[in-house]
Amino acid sequence: MIEMLKYLKPYRVKLTFVILFSMAAILFELYLPTLMAEIVDVGIVNRDVPFILQTGALMLGCSLMAILLMVGVSYFASKVSLGFGRDMRRTMFVHTEHFSLDEYEKFGSASLITRTTNDVKVVQDVINMMQRMMTRAPLMLIGGVILAVSRDKYLSLVFLAALPVLALIIFLVARKAIPLFSALQNKTDRLTLILREALTGVRVVRAFNRGDHERKRFNAANEDFQDTGIKVGKLMAFMFPIMLIIMNFTNIAIVWFGAIRIDNGDMQVGNLLAFIQYAAMILMSLIMLSMAFIMIPRAQVSAKRLTEVLSTKPTIKDPEREDKSFPTKGIIEFKDVTFRYEGAERPVLEGITFTAKPGETTAIIGSTGAGKTTLLQLIPRFYDVESGEILIDGQNIQSFKQSTLRKQIGYVPQKATLFSGTIAENLSFGKEDASEEEMYAALRTAQAIDFVEKRDQGIHSKLEQAGVNLSGGQKQRLSIARSLVRKPKIYLFDDSFSALDYKTDRLLRHELKKETGDATMIIVAQRVNTVKDAEKIIVLNDGKIVGVGTHQKLLQENKVYQEIVASQEDGEVSA
Incomplete structure (x- = not known):
């Protein structure tokens, strides 16, 4: 007291x-x-x-x-x-x-x-x-x-x-x-x-x-x-x-x-x-x-x-001084990264090494519990690595303030989270001073313009708490639009297309490719259809990378990827 x-x-x-x-x-x-x-x-x-x-x-x-x-x-x-x-x-x-x-x-x-x-x-x-x-x-x-x-x-x-x-x-x-x-x-x-x-x-x-x-x-x-x-x-x-x-x-x-x-x-x-x-x-x-x-x-x-x-001090702390300006390219490098949750007996991720380059789509795929979401959450420093380091343009992400780092990241979580208020207010989470033109452009890219315009007040229509008056796919598309409004250097999509049908998924990824330009894009997904067009696919299994390559290369050489493809093959996925 x-x-x-x-x-x-x-x-x-x-x-x-x-x-x-x-x-x-x-x-x-x-x-x-x-x-x-x-x-x-x-x-x-x-x-x-x-x-x-x-x-x-x-x-x-x-x-x-x-x-x-x-x-x-x-x-x-x-x-x-x-x-x-x-x-x-x-x-x-x-x-x-x-x-x-x-x-x-x-x-x-x-x-x-x-x-x-x-x-x-x-x-x-x-x-x-x-x-x-x-x-x-x-x-x-x-x-x-x-x-x-x-x-x-x-x-x-x-x-x-x-x-x-x-x-x-x-x-x-x-x-x-x-x-x-x-x-x-x-x-x-x-x-x-x-x-x-x-x-x-x-x-x-x-x-x-x-x-x-x-x-x-x-x-x-x-x-x-x-x-x-x-x-x-x-x-x-x-x-x-x-x-x-x-x-x-x-x-x-x-x-x-x-x-x-x-x-x-x-x-x-x-x-x-x-x-x-x-x-x-x-x-x-x-x-x-x-x-x-x-x-x-x-x-x-x-x-x-x-x-x-x-009295609980945050385990993730900002550096005392931030002497460096944020990188302009956005090349993400994982160097022998290992991470485990507090109290866990074994690491969730172990020896993770790869590079994600601007202008390319890097996709991460694997079975449930492989560590895909955890890997993605290390980039905006929701958690800090146990060993190894994560670099952006050769600079360790821990050398930047969290606010500086996250301003350059457009993150779409696995579970689409919306807030009570208007659609415009939710989109402005990505950029406070975003204009209506920027919002509509983001909605078009995210394939959300159709259901937004059907509402009486358009982007000024009210959303209930957690967006309960929207479907799962609509919430995901609004979450994607929110990240696009920001126009960051790095895009992180955590299984953000899972509630979309194959046609909308394909159209959205096609428009994303044009919109994101030279930005670095990392997509986590469980559907092969979502990742097969990526320039680089990383296959995770039990917290370790077991394969890196294109869809065709992995389909020929990687057993784990072959098993994932075989389990999903239904006419939509083909060699």
Whole structure:
């Protein structure tokens, strides 16, 4: 929790106002019992009506001032806590944007979403509460104790019996609550994960009639979350009645022993009334502190989860200085590249060496799990190589900033990803200042112009989240158009033609060849039809290159390629 305090530095002035206003409000509130005692012991005893009215007016003024000051406390406390929440969410978002795919896989998207929303909200609420209670309660406690002792030091001994019992209850409840709050946050992650899977995979769930199964999964996670929440609720339900009982018995003891002291002439009635008010303030401050101590453990769990993310340093880092300008040709060289995922026993790619030249199409083909997608993802540095190096025009890609490198790459992922908004807004991901002419040119090359123009608003037509109102082939063609708008030096297509029919596939590749010109193009595919016209075909098998050449050469000499062709041969593929 302490780590979170550094994010409050921009709000030091507002925090100062919170503390000053709280102190001033407490002073006014602490003065009220003294004025009430004077009304009883002086005004009523002496039947001095002017004194009663004057002192009553002073009490009213003190009350109004305390109210106004507490309104100020609430205003500034809200500004601080809400500002903290906004800044923390932004910090989390920006920090996770720099994560490599390894870090994303380590935390999981569901957990990152929960941490950025739910955990930030928990810490934000506790900061708001701490400003209101943690500044007010200690001041009220200390001031109440001092003034109570000044009224009657012997009657103050009643607190010696009550305070240790209250402290023990707070300690025991806090010790029990911390692990429960930790479990509650983890179960929130689980609930978010299941809900996200069920919503994003709704078509698959319905297609396989697995609605009942998903409901059972969700209900199990939901009930598990509920059970833990009930345990936390029981703790709260146990604590507050016990504290109220102790508070009431303390008041009974004060009245009992106070009456004896009045009867003995050691105390005045006004003093007893003031003492009861101070006792109420002291016990109320303890209840406020107990509430804070119960909420702080949950905030500590959330703060720890936020700190875990913020303290995770991206494994892929930019060089401290970028002295070189980006190459103009775009020749890609893999030199004895080996890569393995974190925790994996064996490499996914091993001893990869090849060159992809501008003006040529380099195709990569292989069976599922051969490492094709991983190889492609090494070029924009989604991952860094374990050994060997990747060069562009003879310069190691690690010598460039990630932003510089990726600006020169048009990447089309295996799974077409579109965002809610217009088609134009999605295309402008490739180039922010792209004109409509550039967008339409890209759509024509990607064979997407036909279905875009059929829409009422053309490129300004709305797309739903993830492009669910488009077919798989339409999404792939828009993804390809998005990369073409950028006009980069390097094009990377990760099985981006799999949802296209053979005719559209052929036309698209033909137009791509004309559009990309002298750019370097690497295509990953599983269909032989997609790669057979490439100038260079690389055959991957079990993470290793087992063949390089043209379609005809590989068909004659490479057994693995022959097997791939034979498995797909259906009249569309021919020697």
